[in-house]
Structures are given as structure tokens and as C-alpha cells.
Amino acid sequence: xxxxxxxxxxxxxxxxxxxxxxxxxxxxxxxxxxxxxxxxxxxxxxxxxxxxxxxxxxxxxxxxxxxxxxxxxxxxxxxxxxxxxxxxxxxxxxxxxxxxxxxxxxxxxxxxxxxxxxxxxxxxxxxxxxxxxxxxxxxxxxxxxxxxxxxxxxxxxxxxxxxxxxxxxxxxxxxxxxxxxxxxxxxxxxxxxxxxxxxxxxxxxxxxxxxxxxxxxxxxxxxxxxxxxxxxxxxxxxxxxxxxxxxx
Amino acid sequence: xxxxxxxxxxxxxxxxxxxxxxxxxxxxxxxxxxxxxxxxxxxxxxxxxxxxxxxxxxxxxxxxxxxxxxxxxxxxxxxxxxxxxxxxxxxxxxxxxxxxxxxxxxxxxxxxxxxxxxxxxxxxxxxxxxxxxxxxxxxxxxxxxxxxxxxxxxxxxxxxxxxxxxxxxxxxxxxxxxxxxxxxxxxxxxxxxxxxxxxxxxxxxxxxxxxxxxxxxxxxxxxxxxxxxxxxxxxxxxxxxxxxxxxxxxxxxxxxxxxxxxxxxxxxxxxxxxxxxxxxxxxxxxxxxxxxxxxxxxxxxxxxxxx
Numbered sequence: 001x002x003x004x005x006x007x008x009x010x011x012x013x014x015x016x017x018x019x020x021x022x023x024x025x026x027x028x029x030x031x032x033x034x035x036x037x038x039x040x041x042x043x044x045x046x047x048x049x050x051x052x053x054x055x056x057x058x059x060x061x062x063x064x065x066x067x068x069x070x071x072x073x074x075x076x077x078x079x080x081x082x083x084x085x086x087x088x089x090x091x092x093x094x095x096x097x098x099x100x101x102x103x104x105x106x107x108x109x110x111x112x113x114x115x116x117x118x119x120x121x122x123x124x125x126x127x128x129x130x131x132x133x134x135x136x137x138x139x140x141x142x143x144x145x146x147x148x149x150x151x152x153x154x155x156x157x158x159x160x161x162x163x164x165x166x167x168x169x170x171x172x173x174x175x176x177x178x179x180x181x182x183x184x185x186x187x188x189x190x191x192x193x194x195x196x197x198x199x200x201x202x203x204x205x206x207x208x209x210x211x212x213x214x215x216x217x218x219x220x221x222x223x224x225x226x227x228x229x230x231x232x233x234x235x236x237x238x239x240x241x242x243x244x245x246x247x248x
Numbered sequence: 249x250x251x252x253x254x255x256x257x258x259x260x261x262x263x264x265x266x267x268x269x270x271x272x273x274x275x276x277x278x279x280x281x282x283x284x285x286x287x288x289x290x291x292x293x294x295x296x297x298x299x300x301x302x303x304x305x306x307x308x309x310x311x312x313x314x315x316x317x318x319x320x321x322x323x324x325x326x327x328x329x330x331x332x333x334x335x336x337x338x339x340x341x342x343x344x345x346x347x348x349x350x351x352x353x354x355x356x357x358x359x360x361x362x363x364x365x366x367x368x369x370x371x372x373x374x375x376x377x378x379x380x381x382x383x384x385x386x387x388x389x390x391x392x393x394x395x396x397x398x399x400x401x402x403x404x405x406x407x408x409x410x411x412x413x414x415x416x417x418x419x420x421x422x423x424x425x426x427x428x429x430x431x432x433x434x435x436x437x438x439x440x441x442x443x444x445x446x447x448x449x450x451x452x453x454x455x456x457x458x459x460x461x462x463x464x465x466x467x468x469x470x471x472x473x474x475x476x477x478x479x480x481x482x483x484x485x486x487x488x489x490x491x492x493x494x495x496x497x498x499x500x501x502x503x504x505x506x507x508x509x510x511x512x513x514x515x516x517x518x519x520x521x522x523x524x525x526x527x528x529x530x531x532x533x534x535x536x537x538x539x540x541x542x543x544x545x546x547x548x549x550x551x552x553x554x555x
Contacts, residue, residue, distance in 0.1 A: 066488055068488075069487055069489045070486070071486060191530070194538060195537060196533060198530075208525065208527070208528045211525045212528055215518065215521055220346055221347070222489065223345055223488065244521075244524075246516050246518065247485050248491035248492060
């Protein structure tokens with residue numbers, strides 16, 4: 001073609017728009033096959049925690065959203081209501097978390113229209129697992145913890161991996177600060193490796209544990225901080241409080 | 249192994265010496281320096297261990313990694329004011345996304361009239377500044393005069409360029425001498441800039457935005473300290489690699505001496521935060537909480553020594 005006149009086959013061109021409105025053709029030597037990398041995931045940080053009790057469940061998550069070394073927001077909620085009495089706390093890639101939550105909430109809404117009832121916590125737990133496994137080969141980058149009251153009114157916490165493997169557990173922590181939170185709670189909540197009597201777990205005590213865990217995790221994990229949102233789910237409803245953490 | 253760097257003659261002092269040669273305890277690092285008199289020595293780095301480290305990483309169990317060198321993350325900065333120079337630094341050291349040290353000191357002594365802030369790999373900044381500090385003292389003993397800031401800069405840049413950036417030390421060097429107050433920025437590859445205000449480290453953009461807004465020529469000391477403190481705070485609160493406290497060092501032209509203000513400001517005291525909620529009682533295990541599985545008592549027949 002006329003544009004290529006006099007140029008070797010090894011040269012490629014691109015049209016570059018100039019800021020004055022004009023355009024020019026820029027030639028450069030092509031060095032062979034170029035690989036374009038598709039890197040769809042970003043890690044937005046954060047830590048989540050859920051503790052189940054006799055007739056309640058406490059779920060907490062920090063409110064910092066980061067990318068690399070930058071803070072994108074100090075006030076993003078990682079707690080999402082998905083059923084009447086069920087909360088999903090998820091850290092990881094924020095866009096995947098939001099997409100996942102929207103999917104779950106939409107499907108729950110359809111369930112309510114079709115059956116006239118809300119989904120139970122156990123049913124939601126299974127639905128979340130199925131939804132995650134559906135994208136087994138392009139996963140939701142979300143570290144989920146589902147918390148709610150089971151059919152007997154007892155607190156239920158379900159812990160997930162990115163592709164849907166789940167298990168009911170007494171407490172669960174996930175996200176960037178999980179390595180700091182889990183050993184602490186193993187000791188002070190579950191009294192592992194100690195033989196002094198364990199006090200009964202009340203909602204107030206669970207909230208104290210959450211604050212202690214997040215303050216400690218915030219000391220050592222750069223992605224955890226700013227504030228922690230703590231929600232307590234009982235048969236009477238959901239109460240939320242926000243506790244300020246360090247902002248460094 | 250191949251020796252791509254030729255050693256300048258007579259520059260023995262600048263080479264790191266390891267007692268057992270180039271393979272000593274270097275499992276953490278990627279390369280070691282050949283000592284004098286060793287097989288194939290000509291100075292520079294030997295990269296033999298890189299292949300071995302790569303093989304080692306491949307044999308590790310799924311999901312675990314070799315530990316990363318501790319980097320300081322960091323916000324460091326300096327400003328020249330009417331009567332000297334002010335240096336500032338945060339105090340967080342990170343290894344990956346974990347805070348390894350909440351209160352490390354990043355402003356290093358080079359000479360009574362010269363101090364240096366360091367960002368990058370913590371070991372590199374510590375050892376490089378200590379080495380050059382030692383060289384400056386020997387030079388002072390040999391010349392009988394005060395160290396010049398430009399001498400410190402030249403010693404640092406000559407060493408860093410020789411290591412081609414593998415010594416990951418990004419420095420803000422400030423001091424006063426007979427020629428006035430000077431502030432330099434030194435990059436790991438060996439280039440330098442002489443400027444009235446500089447910032448380095450992962451929080452350098454946050455700090456520089458504060459400097460660009462607030463810097464004026466010939467500030468007085470209070471304003472300069474305040475500006476540096478605000479710049480470091482910008483890094484502490486907006487950069488995840490920086491945090492905790494702000495250290496300040498002021499070097500005054502009049503005296504040729506420095507005032508170190510370690511932990512000049514501590515805006516992130518966790519004690520204050522912990523006072524805001526009721527801490528769980530089970531944090532403090534009572535005596536007897538830990539099961540004693542076995543008791544073994546050994547008595548050492550200790551006699552006091554007569555000297």
C-alpha cells in the first residue's frame with residue numbers, strides 16, 4: 001500500500017493522534033511475536049472475621065480498600081446482607097465481591113418471589129458454594145465468610161475458599177490479616193492449649209474479641225486498618241457498630 | 249563463575265568481606281561478593297547461587313515461598329532551610345505485606361555534620377551507610393578536617409554504581425560543611441541529585457505533594473521542621489509501606505552539629521486505641537492455664553569463681 005512504500009516488512013505502524021487534532025503514522029521495528037498478558041485480578045486487601053454463639057452470630061470486617069501500596073478508600077463496607085438473617089463478609093478483589101453479592105441477592109430475591117419465603121442460612125451457604133464453583137476456571141477472587149442463624153436459631157458460620165469448598169465452623173477469619181487473627185482467636189476464644197475455664201460466649205464478648213483481633217491485625221498487616229464494621233445478628237435483627245482503627 | 253565487573257585497583261575497603269567466602273549463609277540473598285584472593289575474584293558479584301535458589305524454590309511445598317528480604321517501604325525526605333538542613337523519616341519496616349518492625353530508625357549517622365536517610369532494602373541501607381561512615385572517619389583522621397557532604401555523596405555513588413543497582417539503597421543525604429548546607433538524593437543505580445528538597449521511598453509521592461505545596465526558600469527552623477513532619481505524615485497515612493512514627497534530624501550550619509529527634513511525633517500509638525474498648529479477660533491466662541506435661545529438674549553444682 002502507499003503507506004508502506006519503501007518500508008521493510010519488519011516494520012509496523014500505528015496512527016498517533018496529536019494534541020493539536022492532527023494525526024501521524026509512527027513506524028517502529030517489530031521484534032517478532034508479542035505476548036499480551038491478561039491480568040484481570042487486583043488484590044484490594046482487607047480482613048474479615050465471624051464468630052458464632054449460642055443464639056447469635058457476630059461478623060466483622062475492616063473498611064479499608066487498597067491497591068498496591070495505595071489506599072483507594074477508607075470507608076468501603078465488606079459486610080453484605082444476603083438473606084433475612086444472613087450476612088456475607090468478603091475480602092479480596094472488590095469488583096468480584098460486588099458481582100458475587102449482586103448475583104446472590106438477585107437469586108435470593110427470585111427465590112422469595114417464587115416460594116414466598118426467605119432462604120435459610122444453610123440453603124444460602126450451599127447456593128454460594130454452587131455459584132463459586134460455577135466459575136471454577138475463572139474464579140471470583142473473593143474470600144468469603146457467610147454468617148447467620150440456622151434452623152434451630154443457633155449461630156452458624158461458613159468459611160469458603162475461592163472456588164466454593166465450604167465448611168461450617170465455630171469461627172472463621174479470612175483475608176490479608178487472617179494469619180494474625182486465627183491464632184489469637186484459637187487461644188482466647190476457643191481456649192486451645194489452655195485448661196482454664198472458658199467463660200460463656202455473649203454478643204458483647206464476641207464484639208470485644210473482634211476489636212482486639214482487628215487492632216492487633218492492623219498493627220502488622222498493612223492492608224488492614226482505618227475502621228472495623230461489626231454486625232451482630234440475632235433473631236431480633238442485625239445491629240451494626242463501627243470502631244475506628246489506626247489509619248497508617 | 250563469570251566475573252562481569254572489574255575491580256578498580258586498591259579499592260579493598262569497599263568490598264564486603266565474608267569469613268567463609270562467597271557461599272557463606274547466603275540462602276537469603278541472590279548473590280555474594282567474592283573476597284580477595286579467592287578463585288576467580290576480580291570483585292563484583294558472583295551469581296552462582298541464583299541457579300541454586302531457583303532450584304530450591306521449585307522444590308518447596310505448594311504455596312510456600314523463600315522469605316523476602318526486608319524492605320523498608322518508607323517515606324524519607326529532606327529540606328534545606330535558612331540555617332541548615334532538616335531530614336525526616338517514618339519508622340515502618342515491611343517484609344512483603346507484613347510489618348516487620350514498627351519503630352525502626354531510618355536516619356543514619358555518617359559524620360557529626362552529615363546524616364543519611366535510607367529507603368529500599370534495610371540491610372543494604374544499614375551496611376552501606378555504616379561503611380561510608382567508617383570511611384569518612386578514617387578520612388577525617390587522615391586529613392584532620394571536617395567531612396564534606398560531597399565526599400560522602402561521592403563515596404556512596406561510586407559504590408552503588410559499581411554494584412549496578414543490586415545494592416538496593418535509595419538515600420536522602422543531608423549535611424553542613426564549610427561550603428554551606430547541602431541536600432542530595434542518591435538512587436540505587438548510583439545517580440545523584442542536589443536539590444533544596446527531596447523525597448524517596450514508596451511514600452515519596454505523598455511527601456513530595458506536601459513539599460510542592462509548602463516549600464519556600466529560606467524558611468526558618470520551625471517552619472522547616474513542620475513541613476518535613478507534614479510530608480512524612482503524608483507518607484505515613486497515605487502509603488501502606490510507611491507508617492508508625494516520624495523521626496526528625498536537624499543539622500545546623502552555625503554549629504556544624506546535628507540534633508536527633510527520634511520519635512519526634514507518635515501519631516499511631518496503639519496504647520491510646522486499646523484504651524477505647526474493653527479488652528477480653530482471656531488475654532491474660534491465669535497461672536495453671538498451661539498444662540504441665542513433664543517436669544525435669546537438673547541441679548548444676550555451681551561454684552563461684554575466684555579471680
